[in-house]
Amino acid sequence: MIQPLQLWHKVLAVRNNAPLVHNITNYVVMNNTANALLAVGASPVMAHAHEEMEDMVNIAGALVVNIGTLDSYWVTSMLKAIGQAQQLQKPWVLDPVGAGASQYRNQVLHQLLQAGSPAVIRGNASEILSLANTVSATKGVDSTHSSEQALQAAQAVSASFNTVVCVSGETDFIVYNNTITGVSNGHALMTRVTGLGCTASAITGAFCAVADGHYKDAAIAAMAVMGVAGEIAAAKSDGPGSLQMHFIDALYNLSEEAFVNHVKLSTHESF
Numbered sequence: 001m002i003q004p005l006q007l008w009h010k011v012l013a014v015r016n017n018a019p020l021v022h023n024i025t026n027y028v029v030m031n032n033t034a035n036a037l038l039a040v041g042a043s044p045v046m047a048h049a050h051e052e053m054e055d056m057v058n059i060a061g062a063l064v065v066n067i068g069t070l071d072s073y074w075v076t077s078m079l080k081a082i083g084q085a086q087q088l089q090k091p092w093v094l095d096p097v098g099a100g101a102s103q104y105r106n107q108v109l110h111q112l113l114q115a116g117s118p119a120v121i122r123g124n125a126s127e128i129l130s131l132a133n134t135v136s137a138t139k140g141v142d143s144t145h146s147s148e149q150a151l152q153a154a155q156a157v158s159a160s161f162n163t164v165v166c167v168s169g170e171t172d173f174i175v176y177n178n179t180i181t182g183v184s185n186g187h188a189l190m191t192r193v194t195g196l197g198c199t200a201s202a203i204t205g206a207f208c209a210v211a212d213g214h215y216k217d218a219a220i221a222a223m224a225v226m227g228v229a230g231e232i233a234a235a236k237s238d239g240p241g242s243l244q245m246h247f248i249d250a251l252y253n254l255s256e257e258a259f260v261n262h263v264k265l266s267t268h269e270s271f
């Protein structure tokens with residue numbers, strides 16, 4: 001299993017390389033995720049015009065595709081960007097926001113996954129269950145399942161698309177090639193701030209950009225950073241409003257000592 005200090009070196013790699021992360025993401029979280037990417041030391045750009053998709057992927061270290069507020073124009077943007085990422089063998093991360101909530105989302109997800117294989121799919125438990133066709137309908141963008149309940153689905157999705165799957169929740173599980181790593185950090189208050197899952201996906205993109213193909217470790221590092229920063233921030237917060245502010249500060253100020261002392265990793269049997 002990867003050790004906390006090795007994960008910390010990945011945090012330093014993001015800070016030292018400041019990778020450009022191209023996000024096609026939703027209106028709700030654009031500002032939050034751009035700020036979180038800056039706070040971990042990456043460089044965000046949010047763009048979805050058809051005319052610039054190729055150019056943007058050409059200069060980016062990673063692409064993040066988030067279907068949170070999708071429409072047909074954006075789907076074409078996503079397909080263009082994914083096509084270019086596949087062409088250049090650059091990593092892309094898929095956040096299947098609201099998978100299972102509508103037929104349209106399911107159909108678009110199918111189309112995106114036909115266009116290429118993402119380095120990482122990061123979603124909450126209900127979304128991963130929906131991707132595996134294990135549940136037929138979900139409530140919306142928030143999970144009604146625990147991450148444990150989605151473990152088998154995560155393994156199925158990982159095998160189908162040959163991709164790392166990260167299911168977030170009280171424990172985040174990162175699944176690939178019959179290995180399961182758990183990250184048991186974070187705080188329940190994080191579910192009361194919109195888009196922290198989207199932030200997790202964006203940060204996963206930043207770690208993928210400096211991962212040299214080791215996308216499972218990139219996803220573990222991203223979720224560990226999210227969780228530890230979330231714990232540090234929650235300890236200073238009175239509620240969701242201040243959590244959002246303290247979270248960005250905690251990402252920015254994260255030290256080796258705090259990271260290594262907080263991070264809680266585990267390995268699990270696959271089945």
Ligand SMILES: Nc1ncnc2c1ncn2[C@@H]1O[C@H](COP(=O)(O)OP(=O)(O)OP(=O)(O)O)[C@@H](O)[C@H]1O
Pocket residue numbers: 097123124125141142143168169170171172185186187188190191193194195196197198199200223226227230
């Ligand atoms: N009960 C919990 N305890 C600790 N941490 C949690 C808990 N639930 C979620 N988290 C953390 O919150 C972050 C967001 O995960 P979550 O599963 O809520 O994503 P999401 O549902 O996709 O969010 P959104 O759609 O609003 O972006 C992750 O870093 C995760 O580890």
Ligand SMILES: Cc1ncsc1CCO
Pocket residue numbers: 026028029068069097141194195198
């Ligand atoms: C609330 C919401 N609706 C569409 S995307 C989004 C952000 C959290 O996923």
Ligand SMILES: [Mg+2]
Pocket residue numbers: 097098123124141197198
């Ligand atoms: Mg989400």
